[in-house]
Amino acid sequence: MKMDSLRKPVVPTDPSWWFQEALTAEKDIAPCPPLDGQKEVDVAIVGGGFAGLWTACTLKDRDPRLTVALIEAAACGSGASSKNGGMASGYESWVGTLAEQYGADAALAMVRAGRRAQDMIRTFARECGTDLWWNDSGVVRISTHPSHDAKIDKWLEDAARFGLADTVQRLSPEEVQAHCRSGLFRGGAFFPEASNVQPGRLARALRRAALGKGVAIYEETPMTALDRGQPARVRTPRGALVARDVVLAMNTGLTTLVEARRHISMFSSYVVMTAPATEALERAGWTGREAIVDLRQFGRYARTTPGGNTLGGWTGGPIGYRDDYRSPILREDRTNGERAARGLRELVPDLAGVELEKAWGGGVDVSPDRLPFFLTLPGTRIRYAGGFSGHGVNAACIAGQCLASLVLEQRDEWATLPLCTREVPTFPPEPFRVLGARAIRWGFITCEEARQAGRREPLLARALAAVPSAIGMRLGTR
Numbered sequence: 001m002k003m004d005s006l007r008k009p010v011v012p013t014d015p016s017w018w019f020q021e022a023l024t025a026e027k028d029i030a031p032c033p034p035l036d037g038q039k040e041v042d043v044a045i046v047g048g049g050f051a052g053l054w055t056a057c058t059l060k061d062r063d064p065r066l067t068v069a070l071i072e073a074a075a076c077g078s079g080a081s082s083k084n085g086g087m088a089s090g091y092e093s094w095v096g097t098l099a100e101q102y103g104a105d106a107a108l109a110m111v112r113a114g115r116r117a118q119d120m121i122r123t124f125a126r127e128c129g130t131d132l133w134w135n136d137s138g139v140v141r142i143s144t145h146p147s148h149d150a151k152i153d154k155w156l157e158d159a160a161r162f163g164l165a166d167t168v169q170r171l172s173p174e175e176v177q178a179h180c181r182s183g184l185f186r187g188g189a190f191f192p193e194a195s196n197v198q199p200g201r202l203a204r205a206l207r208r209a210a211l212g213k214g215v216a217i218y219e220e221t222p223m224t225a226l227d228r229g230q231p232a233r234v235r236t237p238r239g240a241l242v243a244r245d246v247v248l249a250m251n252t253g254l255t256t257l258v259e260a261r262r263h264i265s266m267f268s269s270y271v272v273m274t275a276p277a278t279e280a281l282e283r284a285g286w287t288g289r290e291a292i293v294d295l296r297q298f299g300r301y302a303r304t305t306p307g308g309n310t311l312g313g314w315t316g317g318p319i320g321y322r323d324d325y326r327s328p329i330l331r332e333d334r335t336n337g338e339r340a341a342r343g344l345r346e347l348v349p350d351l352a353g354v355e356l357e358k359a360w361g362g363g364v365d366v367s368p369d370r371l372p373f374f375l376t377l378p379g380t381r382i383r384y385a386g387g388f389s390g391h392g393v394n395a396a397c398i399a400g401q402c403l404a405s406l407v408l409e410q411r412d413e414w415a416t417l418p419l420c421t422r423e424v425p426t427f428p429p430e431p432f433r434v435l436g437a438r439a440i441r442w443g444f445i446t447c448e449e450a451r452q453a454g455r456r457e458p459l460l461a462r463a464l465a466a467v468p469s470a471i472g473m474r475l476g477t478r
């Protein structure tokens with residue numbers, strides 16, 4: 001593999017390190033040739049990432065007689081599901097904000113749903129027959145500037161108020177340094193419920209599980225058109241799926257659907273993976289497997305693999321326009337690949353000399369309240385899932401449960417979550433959405449960099465960074 005040092009120019013390319021590793025580890029890959037001809041099924045699913053695959057598996061678990069077919073434009077798991085940081089967590093740390101938005105009962109229902117999903121993924125990891133590198137070491141969230149400290153206070157207050165005091169622990173600066181030494185780290189908070197996983201292996205194991213349950217999977221099969229009749233028809237280059245129910249689980253590809261587009265702003269996220277760095281990690285005293293996330297508005301994070309490779313991520317990549325989800329700025333932007341590398345160097349200076357094995361980027365489907373939504377096109381049995389907002393490892397498992405409940409018309413604890421029932425806020429139409437989002441992004445980045453360098457934040461940047469909270473939107477990671 002070609003190596004770049006963490007200091008050299010970084011060139012993001014597909015596929016991700018995770019996906020390559022997962023394919024290398026996968027024995028006897030069952031072929032899933034493209035769809036050729038017309039097939040009639042009960043449920044057609046579009047998209048073979050976590051959301052589509054969890055939905056397929058859940059439908060078959062709940063009703064094995066259903067005929068379920070899934071089409072995937074490329075290879076299952078090659079999208080965001082194998083590009084992410086692999087950090088899985090539920091909604092404990094969101095409880096206060098969720099209560100402000102949707103009430104205490106809904107907030108606690110979300111916390112329960114996140115916990116159940118975390119348990120389901122954990123059980124799947126244990127039983128699927130592949131080592132998914134699942135690891136329950138928690139996450140340390142770190143203040144790197146005094147302006148971050150209020151967030152930690154709020155987490156502690158919210159957790160106490162909602163009876164979740166055991167889900168977060170305040171860390172003194174010394175306690176943070178005991179997790180990992182860095183001149184940048186101040187105090188922090190530890191969330192023991194968080195886990196991490198090899199996401200490419202998880203996606204591929206879900207593909208195998210779906211095939212084992214009798215789901216028909218067609219790869220290299222993009223949906224080219226969708227006829228909304230009853231039954232609906234999912235058109236592909238050489239055939240069609242005719243189905244009573246359709247589930248669209250296309251991530252940023254969902255922006256091609258007019259009804260969904262108004263709920264999605266296409267952000268991007270960039271990641272670098274180092275070569276094995278065991279000695280540097282030992283120098284930094286970071287020998288546990290806990291993830292590290294800073295509290296910037298566009299967060300930087302790091303985590304390790306069992307082999308000592310270290311992943312560094314940055315959540316503030318360029319913003320896409322309208323339905324241009326294939327835009328290279330969402331996955332090949334060098335400046336933002338370098339930002340991910342710089343973030344890792346700054347978070348863990350001991351890694352500065354380590355070689356890089358890979359860099360990549362991917363689109364992120366951000367919703368105005370940063371919560372996923374599982375909705376139905378009016379007058380149809382076509383459901384769609386989006387808005388994972390960079391928090392999809394756990395939430396895509398929730399998606400599988402919610403979408404299965406919607407398809408099977410089961411009014412259970414999943415179908416009644418705000419994810420399925422709330423009035424989903426909308427973004428302004430284009431071009432105002434992309435122009436506004438880009439201006440706000442510039443404001444956030446400029447303020448964060450000024451703060452870290454000890455400079456005053458420019459007035460315009462401050463004003464722009466204040467816009468989302470002034471209009472009730474949640475952007476970024478704080």
Ligand SMILES: Cc1cc2nc3c(=O)[nH]c(=O)nc-3n(C[C@H](O)[C@H](O)[C@H](O)COP(=O)(O)OP(=O)(O)OC[C@H]3O[C@@H](n4cnc5c(N)ncnc54)[C@H](O)[C@@H]3O)c2cc1C
Pocket residue numbers: 046047048049050051052071072073074075076077078079080081082083084085086087088089221222223224249250251252253254269270271313360361362363364388389390391392393394395396
């Ligand atoms: C760099 C990065 C880091 C991230 N880090 C984290 C993290 O640490 N923790 C976390 O919880 N979340 C993280 N996320 C978010 C998480 O990866 C996603 O929310 C999650 O994978 C979404 O799953 P999905 O199935 O919706 O999307 P995908 O995995 O992208 O699957 C959608 C699939 O639909 C297919 N598709 C699209 N259009 C069509 C069409 N017309 N026809 C057929 N198929 C189509 C695509 O090819 C794709 O395979 C990160 C995301 C990125 C990009």
